[in-house]
Amino acid sequence: MAKITVKIDSSACIAAAACLDSAPKFFRLDEDSVANVVDSEGDGGFEKELDVTPDELKAIEEAVQGCPSSAISIVR
Numbered sequence: 001m002a003k004i005t006v007k008i009d010s011s012a013c014i015a016a017a018a019c020l021d022s023a024p025k026f027f028r029l030d031e032d033s034v035a036n037v038v039d040s041e042g043d044g045g046f047e048k049e050l051d052v053t054p055d056e057l058k059a060i061e062e063a064v065q066g067c068p069s070s071a072i073s074i075v076r
């Protein structure tokens, strides 16, 4: 498991939802159609610390690369 922090730049997110396709466990759109990071408790926010497996990290990295507005970042 790796501890990472995932952040969403809410002003950059254009609700393209590509992140939901790549890593549906960790991203969802909030009521304003802005992506939220979802933690292990199911709570969403623009910045969350996550404990992830290598496969989950890969899925989140795919979400970072697939976001058309570069709104997602990972801090290790």
Ligand code: SF4
Pocket: 008, 012, 013, 014, 015, 016, 017, 018, 019, 020, 027, 034, 035, 066, 067, 068, 069, 070, 071, 072
């Ligand atoms: S892929 Fe990027 S722009 Fe699309 S919902 Fe996710 S964070 Fe927002």
